[in-house]
Amino acid sequence: MAFEKVLKGGTVVNHDGAGIRDVAIEGGKIAAIGENLDGAEVIDCAGLHVFPGCIDTQVHFREPGNEHKEDLESGSRGAVLGGITAVFEMPNTKPSTSNREALEDKLSRAARMHCDHAFYVGATTDNADKLAELEMLPGVCGVKIFMGASTGNLLVPDDEGLRAALSSGRRRVAVHSEDEDTMVANARLVREGDVHSHYEVRSVEAAVKSTTRLLKIARETGRRVHVLHVTTADELPLLAANKDICSCEVLPQHLTFAAPEAYDRLGSKAQMNPPIRTAEHREALWKYLNMGLFDVVGSDHAPHTLEEKAKPYPLSPSGMPGVQTLVPVMLDHVAKGRLTLQRFVDLTSAGAQRLFNLRNKGRLAIGYDADITVCDLKRKVTLTDEMMANKSGWTPFHGMEVEGFPVGTIIRGQTVMWEGEVVTEGTGKPVEFQETIRPAS
Numbered sequence: 001m002a003f004e005k006v007l008k009g010g011t012v013v014n015h016d017g018a019g020i021r022d023v024a025i026e027g028g029k030i031a032a033i034g035e036n037l038d039g040a041e042v043i044d045c046a047g048l049h050v051f052p053g054c055i056d057t058q059v060h061f062r063e064p065g066n067e068h069k070e071d072l073e074s075g076s077r078g079a080v081l082g083g084i085t086a087v088f089e090m091p092n093t094k095p096s097t098s099n100r101e102a103l104e105d106k107l108s109r110a111a112r113m114h115c116d117h118a119f120y121v122g123a124t125t126d127n128a129d130k131l132a133e134l135e136m137l138p139g140v141c142g143v144k145i146f147m148g149a150s151t152g153n154l155l156v157p158d159d160e161g162l163r164a165a166l167s168s169g170r171r172r173v174a175v176h177s178e179d180e181d182t183m184v185a186n187a188r189l190v191r192e193g194d195v196h197s198h199y200e201v202r203s204v205e206a207a208v209k210s211t212t213r214l215l216k217i218a219r220e221t222g223r224r225v226h227v228l229h230v231t232t233a234d235e236l237p238l239l240a241a242n243k244d245i246c247s248c249e250v251l252p253q254h255l256t257f258a259a260p261e262a263y264d265r266l267g268s269k270a271q272m273n274p275p276i277r278t279a280e281h282r283e284a285l286w287k288y289l290n291m292g293l294f295d296v297v298g299s300d301h302a303p304h305t306l307e308e309k310a311k312p313y314p315l316s317p318s319g320m321p322g323v324q325t326l327v328p329v330m331l332d333h334v335a336k337g338r339l340t341l342q343r344f345v346d347l348t349s350a351g352a353q354r355l356f357n358l359r360n361k362g363r364l365a366i367g368y369d370a371d372i373t374v375c376d377l378k379r380k381v382t383l384t385d386e387m388m389a390n391k392s393g394w395t396p397f398h399g400m401e402v403e404g405f406p407v408g409t410i411i412r413g414q415t416v417m418w419e420g421e422v423v424t425e426g427t428g429k430p431v432e433f434q435e436t437i438r439p440a441s
Contacts, residue, residue, distance in 0.1 A: 002038045003031055005413060010045025010374065013341050014052060014364040023050060025370040028412040033366065043415070045374060048407060049341070052349035052364040053085030053371025057141075057356070058174075058228060058249065058298035059323050061087075063109060065094025069392050070303045072106075075323065076113040076428060078301075078389035080417040082324035083373040083406025086115055086361060086431055088141045088352075091122030092154050098122040100134065107139045113428035114416055115409075116361075116371070120144035120174060122154040128164035135169045139430035141356055142171045142226075147210050148178030148202075148273075155180065159217060166223040171435055172247070172355060174226045177235075178202060178274055179210040195268045195313040199259055199275035204232045207274055211235045215242045226355060229254065229300050231274040233284030240293055247295040247355050250285055252329040253322065253396065258282045262396075268309050268316035269396050272300070275318075286338060296351040299326040303392040321390045325383060325397050331375060331404025348373075357434035374408030381405045 003024035012021040012033065022037040023030065061075035072089075079087055089106075091097035097106055097119055110117050118141035121134045135143050145165055146154045156162055157180035166173060183206050191197040211227060215238060218225045227239060227248040239248050253272065258279040262270040270276050288294065302319030309316055327348070334344055353362025360369040382401045385394045409417035416424045 002040055004039060005041045005043065006037045006039030007043050007045045007050055007372065007374070010048045010050040012050045012364065013345055018341060023364070023372065025413040028370055028414075030364065030366050030368050030370050033364075043408070047376070047378075049375045049377050050364070051345055051373045051375065052362060053409075053411065054083050054327055054348040054373045055086045055352040055362060056084045056299050056301070056323050056326055057088040057296050057352050058090065059087045059301040060090045060092065060319065061301070062303070063093060064105070069305050069308070070390055072110050073112050073114070074389055074391050075301065076115045076117070077422060078321070078324035079115045080409040080411075080422060081389055081420065083327040083375065083409050084115060084323060085371040085373060085409060085411045087117050087323065089117060089119050091120045091144050092146070096122045096124070096154050098124050098127050098154070099130070100137065103134070103137060103140065107430060110428065110430070112426045114422060114425055115428045116411060116431050117428055118431040118433075123156050123165040124154060125156060125161050128161070128168050131165060132169035135171050136436050138436065140436070141431065141433070143169065143173045144176070145173060146176045147214065148176060148180045148183055148206065157181070159213060162214070163217050163221060166217055166221040166225070172224040172226050174228055175214055176229075176273075177207060177210040177214055177227050179206045179213070182206040182209055190314050192314070193312045195271050195316065196260055196263045198263075198271050198313065199277055202273060202275050204234055204277070207232045208234045208238070211238055215246060218245050228298070229274055230285070230294070231277050231281060233281050236284055236288045236293060240288070248293065249296050249298050250289060250294045251298060251300050251322070252326055253300070253320065254282065255285055255289070255333065256329060257396070266396055268311075268313055269320060269394070271313070271316055271318050272302070272320055273318040289339065294347065295355055297326065297330060297347040299323045301390075303390045305392045306394055320396045321388060321392060321394065324388055324390070325395055327373065327375070327406050328381065328383065328402040328404060329397060331377065332402035335377070335403035359432040359434050359437070361431065370410060370413040372408070372410040373406055374410070375404060375406050377404045379403070379405040379407075
């Protein structure tokens, strides 16, 4: 029989290992994986690698409220150009996504997105009693808590507020874990105009104290938590000792950059929260990644304009673009022998499927959505600002040569990006989750 579409002769990397196979698509689903499959449309993937669709579980697309530096359309354009098939978008917009009305507004705006999407609901000091209801709404991937202040005004700094938020609902809660009181006390360490002081203000102590508090209260309340963008060597044994209730994320930036060199070279472009730390912390992240601690890799895509970034520290905002570079930067680490292709798949798709109970996604297997990232592992590309789709027009990886690059993004069977061109626009849909299945109408 002939299928609607067949990806022919690529090296498929999935639950069955890695091998040259055909992938057949019918009705937006994976219909078969094997040899000698025929299709009405055939995409020649000889010499290419075929992965489960890569998922970025942490992006900030700035809409509504800061569309001058990013919006849902431009952010998702960068996503599909970078091989990303779905994103989880953060709630620290203006207004924040912390109630039903704000969520519905964001879902309405998302109709023009190019990739599939879900949105976090932000916990505040006064919406804890609503979180159990909000986390079950369509298009919601979970609750996000900021224990330390970052971009925006979402903040739950005290144990009482944290306990209330974790006691409301049952889905996994994502947490920005930095201790607000410690960082306020460290404000005296700010050296105006010297961005190197950023990782002294947002210290190792601030991260460790916050994560220790979080794990204690998560265990008291019996709640699963997900610690975002882990940066310190000191937190890693704590997280490893609490894997029964705690998952965690690592970013390409923290695996690639190190202080002080990154700040010397990039200035405030290297400024993000939590900060780029010294090489000893970076090497510890790699050690624990290779031992299996980290569940997902996310980009924490958080763009600001070059004009904003040029302000003298600490007036310069924290955050950097990353959704378009996540896949090539991590594939370059594969090329350099730092992680295997199987671990790459685990961090970019299987981990998200496992943690967030995705419906129909996160696995290149029969019956699942035909979300596929096609890459050329031999292609060498120098990343540049000019390649970036983000409105701010820059990347901290400018000038970096990577080996391994996405050439195709297929979402629910539709070829959305091929060879650097978005060929099917505005087809993104909300991601669905097992924990929010509703009866058929």
